Amino acid sequence: MNGPHDLGGQMGFGPVSPEANEPYFHAEWEKRALGITLSCGAFGAWSIDESRHARECIHPANYLSASYYEIWIRALEVLLERHDFASRSEVAEGHARMQAAQPKRILTADKVAAVLAKGGPCDRPVESAPLFSVGQRVRTINEHPAHHTRLPRYARDKVGIVEAVQGSFVFPDDNAHGKGENPQWVYTVVFDGQEIWGMGSEPGLTVSVDAWESYLEPV
Amino acid sequence: MEARVRALETVLTQKGLIDPAAIDAIVETYETKVGPRNGAHVVARAWVDADFADWLKRDATAAIASLGFTGRQGEHMRAVFNTGDTHNLVVCTLCSCYPWSVLGLPPVWYKAPAYRSRAVMDPRGVLAEFDVVLPETTKIRVWDSTAELRYLVIPQRPEGTDDMDVEQLMHLVTRDSMIGTGLALSPSARQK
Numbered sequence: 001m002n003g004p005h006d007l008g009g010q011m012g013f014g015p016v017s018p019e020a021n022e023p024y025f026h027a028e029w030e031k032r033a034l035g036i037t038l039s040c041g042a043f044g045a046w047s048i049d050e051s052r053h054a055r056e057c058i059h060p061a062n063y064l065s066a067s068y069y070e071i072w073i074r075a076l077e078v079l080l081e082r083h084d085f086a087s088r089s090e091v092a093e094g095h096a097r098m099q100a101a102q103p104k105r106i107l108t109a110d111k112v113a114a115v116l117a118k119g120g121p122c123d124r125p126v127e128s129a130p131l132f133s134v135g136q137r138v139r140t141i142n143e144h145p146a147h148h149t150r151l152p153r154y155a156r157d158k159v160g161i162v163e164a165v166q167g168s169f170v171f172p173d174d175n176a177h178g179k180g181e182n183p184q185w186v187y188t189v190v191f192d193g194q195e196i197w198g199m200g201s202e203p204g205l206t207v208s209v210d211a212w213e214s215y216l217e218p219v
Numbered sequence: 220m221e222a223r224v225r226a227l228e229t230v231l232t233q234k235g236l237i238d239p240a241a242i243d244a245i246v247e248t249y250e251t252k253v254g255p256r257n258g259a260h261v262v263a264r265a266w267v268d269a270d271f272a273d274w275l276k277r278d279a280t281a282a283i284a285s286l287g288f289t290g291r292q293g294e295h296m297r298a299v300f301n302t303g304d305t306h307n308l309v310v311c312t313l314c315s316c317y318p319w320s321v322l323g324l325p326p327v328w329y330k331a332p333a334y335r336s337r338a339v340m341d342p343r344g345v346l347a348e349f350d351v352v353l354p355e356t357t358k359i360r361v362w363d364s365t366a367e368l369r370y371l372v373i374p375q376r377p378e379g380t381d382d383m384d385v386e387q388l389m390h391l392v393t394r395d396s397m398i399g400t401g402l403a404l405s406p407s408a409r410q411k
Contacts, residue, residue: 008312008363009340013333016348018400022326024250029224034249034324035242036228038291043236052314068315068330070220073227086230094226096233109240116248119291119320122367150365152312154339167295169367186366197340204358207339210366 001053001146002153004060009154009197026067033069037076042115044104045083048122049176053148054078124183126168130213132187136162137219140189140211148176151215155207159219160191163208171212184213254323257288258371259392261321262403263385265298266376276300279371283321293320293369299362300373301399306357307372308346308399310338311364318369322394329398339363349400372396374403 025031041051054075055063063071080086084101107115132138142157143149150172166188170181193205231237261283265272274282279296283289296318299307311317312335317325328334337345342359346352353359362370374396380388383406391409395401 005313007332007335008310008338010332010336013331013336016328016331016333016337016345018326018328018349018395024254024324025246026327027221029221031246032224032228032242033220035245036224036231036237038245039237039241040231055314064332067220067327073220073224077227080231085236086227086234090230091223091227094229096230100234100236103236106236106238107241108238109244112241112244112248115291116245116253117290119289119294121294123295150313152363152365154312155363166297166366166368169295186368188368190360202341202343202359203355205342205361206358207361207363209363210368212366 001056001148002144003056004058004063005056006153008152030067030069033073037072038116039107040076040080040085042103042105042107043083043085045085045101046079047170047175048120049148049170049172050178051075051079052172053176056148122170123167124170124181126183126185130165130185130187132162132165132185132213132216132218134162134164138162138187138189138216139219140209141215141217145173147173149173149215151211152209154196155189155191155209155211158191158195160189160195160208162187162216163190164188166210169212171214173212173214187211187213187216189216249319249324253290253319255321255392255394255397256389257286257323258318258321258394258397259389260286260385261288261298261371262373262392262397263388265373266380266388267385272300272373275373283371288320290320292316293318295368296321296371297368298371298373299360301375303375304356304358305360306353306399307360307362307370308338308342309362309364309370309372310335312336312339313363313365316364316367316369318371320369321371322397326394346400349395351401372399374401377403377405379406 190208193201275298279298315330
């Protein structure tokens, strides 16, 4: 979707303003937000793709004014209601009233180290050989789907070179919407700066994206 | 947000869905165990060990795992090496993808619109805000982390460090140098 999250090439946000000696957290609630988000992810009720899409669906005015932990919490509330773990009204009141769905897993303190060390690999085997090869010229598709996708707007309908075949991975456009993992080959495609930004591009700039096979067409 | 998050934790705890002690353990992990020292170890090792550097180029996930750094948001690692003529810069324009297993939690600016919008279009302008000015002849390569690959920049080894060991070299490797918004410190800059 062409949501507020798709920020590459947008203007008007001002300087980056890195903070010297930045702490890991700027408030106690950020610590809890991190831990709650990871704990709920461990339920196994939704994928990382579904959670990314929930964040993208936050209203643009809210998304762009929120800190990232606030974005996480706003999206988490939606996911918890969608999957029958907690309603918005329960969260608003701060009191449990309804029976929750049964999660596949509950993350207890003793399991944290093992779960974080294991992570959640997203590579999956596919039966077919890659359609594209290293060095090949490809064009990204010009599509504007209403659903989740990982091809940024600035990199649509652009010609680039396949620099690497990175393996086969869960296809987020389907997986975000409960349509299965449907893995595809993923390629690193590199674009000349001018192809994306035109004559005003910085000299010598190249930009790459990691693109699923169905984002690409032969040139 | 303080009250909102507290209410959320209360409801989920009442339902037995989350364990507050697990949250403490997660926070402790990212405050004390998993941070940019992991990545600095990888970089310093690559500087002193050509075989390790070669392994990093071919299979960064395995090479990094051999040092004990695995896990969440580091499942599929790629290492990209700065050279005399190319400087690498990593961004996630679509969300906040970041190699947690080697760099820990991302800084606020990495997740914020100013960096995500401009890194792909105006990288030299962004670098200037980090006090990094590269020669005009240096080509900039921006990596937008749009899939599940997580990128670690291997900065160039500073001059005057030939007699330093891995432990000493690690102190020259900053978090930003492994994102591409910084360079490794020179030994004299480190002492200042």
